[in-house]
Amino acid sequence: MGRPTRAVRAAITQRRTDAIDLKLAGIDWLTIGRKLAADPSINSDGVAYPQGYGVDTYRKGLEPPSDSRLIELACKDVSKALAERSTALDGSTDELRKLMAERLERLFFGVYRAAIRTGDLQAVDRAVRIIERSSHLLGLNRPVRTEVSGPDGGAVQVETAGLEELQRLITLAGDAGEGGEA
Secondary structure (H helix, E strand, C coil), rough: CCCCCCCHHHHHHHHHHHHHHHHHHCCCHHHHHHHCCCCCCCCCCCCCCCCCCHHHHHHHCCCCCCCCHHHHHHHHHHHHHHHHHHHCCCCHHHHHHHHHHHHHHHHHHHHHHHHHHHHHHHHHHHHHHHHHHHHHHHHCCCCCCCCCCCCCCCCCCCCCCCCHHHHHHHHHHHHCCCCCCC
């Protein structure tokens, strides 16, 4: 079996889009599977869905897919379609990030000139804000350091336990789960 034709790929893409739309509408997996089945005898609309589930067996006159197989195929379609959309979105996001960085750079140069030439504090403030936004957009900021403190701002108490102590605690937890005393 070779690579599917453009028409077949388009039909599969449409089936996956329909599967996502049905799932978003709150339709259960089996109903989705039946609605998108190729065999009219199990298709809920009584038609042969193009490139529907079980299309090869339908063309050969074999038994249609079982309910569990229809559910599996519907789940797989939704997963693949979501993964494809995510990949496309990641590519679009990178392009959009580049475009936004260029826009910020153009804005920065105009504001920067005004800040340097005239010493206008509003222009300086605006330049700093553009720099901050660019840094954030491009992921140049370092993570913020976080400190954890104990009661009243004091140090956090940390205890270490040996293997014997851990085993004792595990045993106590197991006994407590069985109705024993902890």
